[in-house]
Every structure is written in structure tokens, then in C-alpha cells.
Amino acid sequence: MKILVAVKRVIDFNVRVRVLPDGSGVETDNVKMSMNPFDEIAVEEAIRLKEAGTAAEVVAVSIGPARCQETIRTALAFGCDRGIHVETDQPPEPLAVAKLLAGVVAVENPSLVILGKQAIDDDSNQTGQMLAALLGWPQGTFASELVIGDGAFDVTREIDGGLETISINAPAVVTTDLRLNEPRYPSLPGIMKAKRKPIEARTPADYGVDVAPRLETVSVAEPPPRPPGRMLDSAAELVHILREEKGIL
Amino acid sequence: MAVLVIAETDGANLPRGTLATVTAALALDSEVDVLVLDENADAAAAAASGIVGVRSVIKAGGPGLAGGLAENLTPAVVEAAAGYGHLLAPAGTWGKNLMPRVAASMDVQQISDITEVIDAETFVRPIYAGNALATVRSRDPVKIITVRGTAFAVAEAPGGSASVTDGPEVAAHDSARFVSRELSQSDRPELAGARIVISGGRGMGSGENFELLDRLADKLGAAVGASRAAVDAGYVPNDFQVGQTGKVVAPELYIAVGISGAIQHLAGMKDSKVIVAINKDQEAPIFQVADYGLVGDLFKIVPEIVDAL
Ligand SMILES: Cc1cc2nc3c(=O)[nH]c(=O)nc-3n(C[C@H](O)[C@H](O)[C@H](O)COP(=O)(O)OP(=O)(O)OC[C@H]3O[C@@H](n4cnc5c(N)ncnc54)[C@H](O)[C@@H]3O)c2cc1C
Ligand SMILES: Cc1cc2nc3c(=O)[nH]c(=O)nc-3n(C[C@H](O)[C@H](O)[C@H](O)COP(=O)(O)OP(=O)(O)OC[C@H]3O[C@@H](n4cnc5c(N)ncnc54)[C@H](O)[C@@H]3O)c2cc1C
Numbered sequence: 185m186k187i188l189v190a191v192k193r194v195i196d197f198n199v200r201v202r203v204l205p206d207g208s209g210v211e212t213d214n215v216k217m218s219m220n221p222f223d224e225i226a227v228e229e230a231i232r233l234k235e236a237g238t239a240a241e242v243v244a245v246s247i248g249p250a251r252c253q254e255t256i257r258t259a260l261a262f263g264c265d266r267g268i269h270v271e272t273d274q275p276p277e278p279l280a281v282a283k284l285l286a287g288v289v290a291v292e293n294p295s296l297v298i299l300g301k302q303a304i305d306d307d308s309n310q311t312g313q314m315l316a317a318l319l320g321w322p323q324g325t326f327a328s329e330l331v332i333g334d335g336a337f338d339v340t341r342e343i344d345g346g347l348e349t350i351s352i353n354a355p356a357v358v359t360t361d362l363r364l365n366e367p368r369y370p371s372l373p374g375i376m377k378a379k380r381k382p383i384e385a386r387t388p389a390d391y392g393v394d395v396a397p398r399l400e401t402v403s404v405a406e407p408p409p410r411p412p413g414r415m416l417d418s419a420a421e422l423v424h425i426l427r428e429e430k431g432i433l
Numbered sequence: 434m435a436v437l438v439i440a441e442t443d444g445a446n447l448p449r450g451t452l453a454t455v456t457a458a459l460a461l462d463s464e465v466d467v468l469v470l471d472e473n474a475d476a477a478a479a480a481a482s483g484i485v486g487v488r489s490v491i492k493a494g495g496p497g498l499a500g501g502l503a504e505n506l507t508p509a510v511v512e513a514a515a516g517y518g519h520l521l522a523p524a525g526t527w528g529k530n531l532m533p534r535v536a537a538s539m540d541v542q543q544i545s546d547i548t549e550v551i552d553a554e555t556f557v558r559p560i561y562a563g564n565a566l567a568t569v570r571s572r573d574p575v576k577i578i579t580v581r582g583t584a585f586a587v588a589e590a591p592g593g594s595a596s597v598t599d600g601p602e603v604a605a606h607d608s609a610r611f612v613s614r615e616l617s618q619s620d621r622p623e624l625a626g627a628r629i630v631i632s633g634g635r636g637m638g639s640g641e642n643f644e645l646l647d648r649l650a651d652k653l654g655a656a657v658g659a660s661r662a663a664v665d666a667g668y669v670p671n672d673f674q675v676g677q678t679g680k681v682v683a684p685e686l687y688i689a690v691g692i693s694g695a696i697q698h699l700a701g702m703k704d705s706k707v708i709v710a711i712n713k714d715q716e717a718p719i720f721q722v723a724d725y726g727l728v729g730d731l732f733k734i735v736p737e738i739v740d741a742l
Pocket of ligand 2: 197221222304633634635636637659660661662663674675676677678679680690691692693694695696697698701711712713714717729730731732
């Protein structure tokens with residue numbers, strides 16, 4: 185079985201994101217960038233399937249500017265076999281990403297594509313579902329467990345009310361939730377080996393995909409700040425305030 | 434042009450998110466129809482027809498409704514969508530699973546998790562865990578949108594009297610099969626709609642210690658939530674998680690107990706009306722968003738609150 189994983193380069197989850205004064209976006213210069221944490225989970229799952237002998241090859245794809253190659257190298261250091269970089273200067277929207285990934289799928293013919301459930305920058309939570317729609321494949325979104333069966337995958341999904349299990353035929357798209365696994369750290373030999381693994385360079389034109397945005401970002405603003413708070417001395421004081429001043433209790 | 438709400442329903446129960454989505458729809462146009470895709474079609478359609486402001490309810494039927502799989506529902510939504518200018522669904526896991534599949538099938542770039550309607554094509558949505566609010570304008574002929582339930586008031590129900598018409602037949606495809614669902618059982622209010630939410634973090638130390646919060650929740654009629662760390666540690670189930678990648682809540686009162694206040698957690702609760710933080714570390718970032726803070730050992734303070742009530 186061949187597995188394709190989609191890895192996105194995003195502002196590191198620990199960075200306190202700042203809105204640019206002109207409202208055009210957020211500060212990205214000299215900001216630490218990392219692989220989207222949900223995509224680390226996707227890579228880890230694929231590598232575990234390879235280690236278990238279930239997957240023969242794991243291919244990591246990233247779409248975006250030249251620096252995305254670093255993200256692909258990270259995926260290769262985790263143990264992915266090779267990379268594909270579709271270079272575009274503008275970060276494309278989920279629909280365009282899904283179309284490009286569908287183009288990669290048409291060439292690579294994987295049995296399984298694993299993506300993160302959401303990228304922590306734009307928080308769209310769309311790409312995997314869109315890819316599944318474009319391919320006409322079933323989807324196992326927000327997965328907290330993935331069991332490989334005979335020509336099918338059993339996916340346990342994190343839903344608002346608890347957990348749900350579905351069974352989907354291969355080929356399929358799976359998106360990762362936080363509890364699917366705990367990603368490892370890339371090992372030093374892994375990092376050394378990654379340097380020699382191949383990364384194919386592609387462009388959206390190779391797949392005949394128009395990446396022109398459908399959404400226009402009119403402005404980006406800071407959320408309104410909360411009023412300053414008060415430190416209290418005792419539980420009794422808290423109950424008094426909530427009851428008498430706020431009328432909540 | 435009329436708006437179609439793709440309703441998440443649970444038989445005769447109308448989740449808060451669906452009612453908030455109707456409010457967002459009414460902000461766009463006075464002609465709002467609701468599509469119900471429920472195994473229990475008659476009960477769901479009857480409940481939806483009682484939402485004040487709804488013009489008509491379209492009731493889907495057929496074997497593909499069982500299990501609510503996006504693979505089956507998508508063609509039915511696309512069929513029902515003809516003639517509408519906007520499709521809106523609540524941004525819970527149900528809508529998040531379904532709507533992007535619908536959007537890609539219609540070649541539309543979805544707008545996720547909106548918190549405000551500016552005009553028919555312009556919307557506000559939080560990005561970067563709510564650290565920024567983006568105003569985006571869609572160039573697509575049809576707008577496909579998921580709605581953040583906490584950002585809109587709930588539409589009134591019952592009281593409405595929308596007509597009910599039969600809609601698309603939902604076929605069952607064999608590429609995906611529903612196997613089972615394990616729903617958390619609780620007598621407490623649902624997190625998403627609760628007036629008061631009490632959340633515990635890693636500081637709780639164990640699942641057993643959450644009983645401390647249960648006792649307080651029972652006294653206040655509150656829902657209980659948690660940080661990711663508490664869920665990852667197995668103290669409580671996944672559906673308790675509040676945050677950027679869990680549930681978003683905005684109750685009248687949010688009490689954070691033993692939670693440090695990482696941005697990913699704040700993203701899910703910082704729009705609460707009143708925030709109380711209890712933490713032994715006075716430097717914990719949670720105090721920066723709290724209206725009231727108590728510095729000290731939660732194992733001492735929480736029982737004191739219970740006693741003071
Ligand atoms: C402030 C701001 C301004 C923006 N302005 C523009 C603009 O002007 N023009 C424009 O086109 N876009 C713009 N974007 C869009 C943008 O950068 C996002 O990349 C895009 O919307 C994708 O959404 P997402 O990553 O949240 O998707 P999600 O659906 O949340 O991503 C889910 C998963 O899909 C996969 N995936 C997503 N993207 C990629 C990728 N590039 N490579 C590989 N895998 C991927 C990953 O596995 C990821 O975990 C802007 C975003 C922001 C925050
Ligand atoms: C991709 C991604 C997505 C994420 N999504 C979410 C999300 O949706 N929701 C979420 O919550 N997190 C999320 N996180 C995790 C987040 O970054 C934090 O790690 C997490 O919120 C920390 O949980 P915590 O505050 O319970 O634990 P900690 O940060 O460990 O804080 C525990 C706190 O308890 C206090 N404490 C300990 N003992 C006591 C005591 N006896 N009395 C009083 N106080 C005590 C400590 O002082 C400390 O402040 C995400 C992270 C990533 C990378």
C-alpha cells in the first residue's frame with residue numbers, strides 16, 4: 185500500500201501571532217515556522233503503518249512557497265520515503281490545495297491519503313473533505329483510531345457527542361485528530377538520511393489547476409481586548425460577586 | 434436570493450448550533466428554508482418547522498440517512514441547493530465533516546466558522562486560534578458557510594409554522610458504512626449551550642479528582658469541560674475538550690480550574706461573559722483573560738466555593 189501525506193508549513197503553535205498594523209494580515213517575517221501539528225500526527229501514523237509492514241511507501245506533499253521544502257525535509261526525517269513540492273508563492277485556499285492534491289493522487293495512485301483535520305493558521309478544516317469529494321472517495325475525518333482491514337479502513341472519529349466508528353473502502357481520505365497518536369521526534373540518523381531523499385518539484389500548471397483565490401481578505405484585525413480582571417482573596421468573595429454584583433448565581 | 438440552512442438535527446431535538454445558524458441566515462435574507470437530513474425525518478421536520486422565521490422545511494428521505502455519512506448526504510444537499518444563494522450549516526463536527534464535501538462538489542471555496550455577517554458576500558471569521566479576525570469576501574456565485582454557534586443568538590422555537598415539503602431521496606452508497614457510535618452520557622447540560630461551564634485542566638491530577646468539579650457543577654447546573662491536556666491524560670473523554678481544536682463555548686460564566694491558559698485553550702472560551710480562573714501559579718496566562726482570579730490550591734478553593742453556595 186502506498187500512502188500520501190499532506191504537510192503544511194504554518195506559524196509554530198507556540199508563537200503569539202501579531203496582526204500587522206495595516207490590517208493586511210499577520211506578522212510572518214522572522215517568525216518561527218513549523219509543520220502543522222495535525223500533519224505531524226498524519227506523518228507519524230503513516231510511518232507506523234510502514235514500520236508495521238502495512239505500507240510500502242510514504243510520500244509527503246507540501247504546497248506553497250520555496251520554504252515548504254523544509255517542511256518536507258522534516259517529514260522525510262520522520263521516515264517518509266520521498267517528497268513532492270508544488271510551488272506557489274501565494275498560499276492557496278483549501279479548494280485549490282484539494283485540487284492540487286487530487287492531481288498528485290492521479291499520478292501517484294495511493295490507497296490512502298492522510299491529512300491533518302485542520303491547519304492551525306487558517307483553521308479551515310476543509311481540505312481533506314474536499315479532496316475526498318473531488319476524488320469520489322470516502323472520508324474518515326477527525327480520526328482518533330485507524331485500523332487497516334482487507335480493502336477497507338475502520339476509522340474511529342471524534343465527534344461532538346463522543347466517538348463514532350465508520351468503515352470505509354480503500355482508496356480513502358483520512359484526517360487526523362489529536363488523539364490518533366503521539367508523534368515522535370525525528371532522530372539524528374533520520375535527519376541525515378532525509379538530506380539525500382528526493383523531493384520532486386512541481387507547479388500548479390503541471391496539474392492544470394487554477395489557484396487564484398475565491399476569497400478576498402478584506403482586512404485582518406485584533407480581537408477586542410477583554411477588560412482587565414481582579415484578583416480576589418477568597419472563595420466567599422467570589423461567590424458574593426457572582427451572586428450580588430453579576431447576578432449569575 | 435433565499436438561504437438554505439443545512440440543519441444538524443437529532444430527531445425532535447434541535448441543537449443550539451442549528452438555531453444559531455438560522456439567526457445567521459436571517460441576517461442574510463428574510464427567505465430562509467431548512468433542509469433536514471435525519472433518519473427520524475418526521476420528528477426532525479416537525480421540530481424544524483417550529484423555528485420562528487423559517488419559510489419552509491425540506492425533508493429528505495431514504496435509506497442513506499442512517500448513520501449520517503457525508504458520502505451519502507452530499508449528493509442530496511447538492512440537489513436541494515439548486516436556486517439558493519447561500520448554504521449555511523452549524524460549525525460542529527457534523528457540519529465540518531459534511532459541508533466541505535458539498536462545497537468541493539459545487540466548486541465553491543467554503544467560508545468556515547463565521548462569527549459575523551457583514552453583507553451577502555462578506556463575513557468575519559477568527560483565524561490563528563482567534564488571535565486575529567479576518568474579514569473575507571467571497572467571489573463564488575454560491576456562498577457555502579459554516580457558522581460558529583456561540584456568535585449568534587438562538588432563533589426562537591417552537592412558535593414558527595413553516596410548511597414541510599418532501600425533498601431529495603438519500604441513497605446509501607457502499608463505499609462507507611456506519612459501524613457504531615459511543616455517545617458520552619451525562620445528565621448535565623451540553624457544553625455548547627450551557628449557561629455556566631466549569632473546565633478542569635492538567636492541574637486536576639486525575640479523572641477521579643474531576644468529581645470535585647462535578648459537585649460544583651451539580652450545585653450550579655453547569656456543564657463540565659476540560660483542556661486538551663486533561664483529555665490527553667485520559668481524565669475525561671474527548672468531547673469535553675474546549676479550545677481551538679475542540680469545542681467553542683461562550684457561557685455567561687466560565688470557571689477554569691487548574692488550566693494554564695494556552696492560546697489554543699483561550700480560543701475556545703475567551704468570548705465567555707465572565708471568566709473566573711483558579712490556579713496556584715499567579716503568573717499563569719489564564720489570569721490575563723480572567724475577570725476574577727483566585728490564586729491558590731484548587732483542592733482547597735473549589736470545596737470552599739461549594740461550601741459558600
Ligand atoms: C491572514 C490570512 C490571509 C490569507 N490571504 C490569502 C490570500 O490572499 N490568498 C490565498 O490564496 N490564500 C490566503 N490565505 C489562505 C491560506 O494561507 C490557507 O493556506 C488556506 O486557506 C488553507 O486553509 P487551511 O490550511 O486552514 O486548510 P485546512 O483545511 O484547515 O487544512 C487541513 C489539512 O490540509 C492539508 N493542507 C492544507 N494546506 C496545505 C498545503 N499548502 N500543503 C500541503 N497540505 C496542505 C494539511 O494536511 C492540513 O492539515 C490567507 C490566510 C490567512 C490566515
Ligand atoms: C495543534 C494543537 C491543538 C491544541 N488544541 C487545544 C484545544 O483545543 N484545547 C486546549 O485546551 N488545548 C489545546 N492544545 C494544547 C495547549 O497548547 C496546552 O498544552 C493545553 O491547553 C494545556 O492544558 P492545561 O492548561 O490543562 O495544562 P498545563 O499547561 O500543564 O497547566 C496546568 C495548570 O494547572 C495549575 N495547577 C496545577 N496544580 C494545581 C493545583 N493544585 N491548584 C491550582 N492550580 C494548579 C498549574 O499552575 C498550571 O497553570 C493544543 C495544542 C496543539 C499543539
